[in-house]
Amino acid sequence: MLNNNYLHYSQIKVLQVEPTSRCNLACPQCARMDLGRINPQLPVGDLPEEDIEKVFPEELIPQLKQVLFNGNYGDPVIYPYLDQMMDRLLSFGSPRIFIYTNGSLRTPEWWKALGTKLKKGRHLVIFSVDGLQETNAIYRVNSRFEKVMENAQAFIGAGGRARWDYLMFAHNVHQVDEAVSLAKKMGFKQFNKKKTARFIHDHHMKTNTDNQITPIFNRKNEVTGELAPGEYEAQSKFDVIKQKYGSWQNYVNTTKIHCKYKEDMAGLYVDFNADVWPCCWLGAPIYFADPNNIQKQQMTKLLSQFEEGFNSLRRHKWADILSHPWFNNLLVESWKNRLDDENSKLMTCGRTCGTDYEFSSGGRWKNSEVISLDG
Ligand SMILES: C[S@@+](CC[C@H](N)C(=O)[O-])C[C@H]1O[C@@H](n2cnc3c(N)ncnc32)[C@H](O)[C@@H]1O
Ligand code: SF4
Ligand code: SF4
Numbered sequence: 001m002l003n004n005n006y007l008h009y010s011q012i013k014v015l016q017v018e019p020t021s022r023c024n025l026a027c028p029q030c031a032r033m034d035l036g037r038i039n040p041q042l043p044v045g046d047l048p049e050e051d052i053e054k055v056f057p058e059e060l061i062p063q064l065k066q067v068l069f070n071g072n073y074g075d076p077v078i079y080p081y082l083d084q085m086m087d088r089l090l091s092f093g094s095p096r097i098f099i100y101t102n103g104s105l106r107t108p109e110w111w112k113a114l115g116t117k118l119k120k121g122r123h124l125v126i127f128s129v130d131g132l133q134e135t136n137a138i139y140r141v142n143s144r145f146e147k148v149m150e151n152a153q154a155f156i157g158a159g160g161r162a163r164w165d166y167l168m169f170a171h172n173v174h175q176v177d178e179a180v181s182l183a184k185k186m187g188f189k190q191f192n193k194k195k196t197a198r199f200i201h202d203h204h205m206k207t208n209t210d211n212q213i214t215p216i217f218n219r220k221n222e223v224t225g226e227l228a229p230g231e232y233e234a235q236s237k238f239d240v241i242k243q244k245y246g247s248w249q250n251y252v253n254t255t256k257i258h259c260k261y262k263e264d265m266a267g268l269y270v271d272f273n274a275d276v277w278p279c280c281w282l283g284a285p286i287y288f289a290d291p292n293n294i295q296k297q298q299m300t301k302l303l304s305q306f307e308e309g310f311n312s313l314r315r316h317k318w319a320d321i322l323s324h325p326w327f328n329n330l331l332v333e334s335w336k337n338r339l340d341d342e343n344s345k346l347m348t349c350g351r352t353c354g355t356d357y358e359f360s361s362g363g364r365w366k367n368s369e370v371i372s373l374d375g
Contacts, residue, residue, distance in 0.1 A: 018071025
């Protein structure tokens with residue numbers, strides 16, 4: 001008989017944790033934003049300190065290879081108990097710790113202490129800095145470039161390993177080489193040139209036949225028709241998909257799924273409510289702002305069939321959550337189905353982990369080009 005289980009407790013190797021939904025910035029295409037204001041569907045909150053041992057039980061930590069502090073809606077560095085979480089991980093095990101941040105919070109002293117804490121082991125802090133002095137704040141709205149550089153330098157100076165992640169837009173693409181030189185001079189270990197597909201939505205996939213960075217087109221606001229400051233549209237292979245499959249829906253219905261979290265990482269995702277999701281992409285849609293978003297509608301329908309809190313680490317232990325029917329068989333079975341089947345294939349799975357299209361800008365996948373700056 002086929003094993004349709006997503007992951008057993010003993011198989012978990014990677015956890016991505018979103019300790020907070022809060023952030024000091026307002027990046028226009030971040031899911032925390034909705035047409036220039038904070039997404040009204042997003043609860044504001046942090047994992048309370050007592051959740052730390054529920055998310056990271058003592059016996060789970062030794063088997064973890066990597067812990068990623070990242071998320072869909074918040075910046076982990078704003079989280080007040082980040083040090084306590086890391087200390088627990090480092091005292092009960094030896095996972096590699098990755099922190100994804102805009103780098104503009106806290107003081108250089110805190111960053112220096114973090115560099116000292118993380119200098120042993122192959123931990124990595126990923127600074128999301130999309131430009132230089134004049135351009136970073138166009139997308140990273142409310143950030144101050146000097147402050148980010150000061151923090152990064154304090155972290156690196158204390159021995160911390162850092163990567164510079166640079167999302168490429170029309171307004172900053174001309175500065176990439178300069179940013180690479182600066183990163184090298186400052187002692188960053190890696191530089192990641194990232195493309196974004198976030199301007200491509202399920203309901204209005206745009207034209208383009210090549211997945212190059214340029215040309216990058218301006219994007220108009222869907223409601224007002226105005227071009228919002230700092231908003232640009234990246235390229236997609238969407239037309240190619242439409243030609244090959246007839247429609248985006250048909251592509252999602254027929255594509256094979258290669259689950260990035262289960263197959264590539266043996267990983268799971270925990271959000272700021274201590275809810276467990278198979279991956280970051282399935283943890284996002286319930287809080288999307290747009291009620292007509294297909295991913296949100298599918299997740300809302302799916303969750304309405306399960307008891308409330310079935311995936312909450314505040315109510316259940318890890319092993320119990322992973323033996324719930326959704327994790328135990330329904331999700332994996334759904335990958336062979338179609339969008340309108342009873343156990344629906346999820347649009348999120350089709351768009352993220354299908355064969356022909358890459359939405360993710362994550363460091364492991366093909367919208368990213370990571371350059372080593374060592375040596
Ligand atoms: C929501 S953020 C949370 C972590 C942190 N606040 C940060 O920005 O790095 C998660 C990831 O989304 C990325 N991101 C933000 N806007 C993006 C966009 N338009 N396209 C692709 N990735 C984006 C961030 O750079 C980061 O790697
Ligand atoms: S810094 Fe990260 S979490 Fe904050 S608004 Fe930007 S992308 Fe979103
Ligand atoms: S979107 Fe679906 S297939 Fe992709 S990683 Fe998440 S659970 Fe796996």
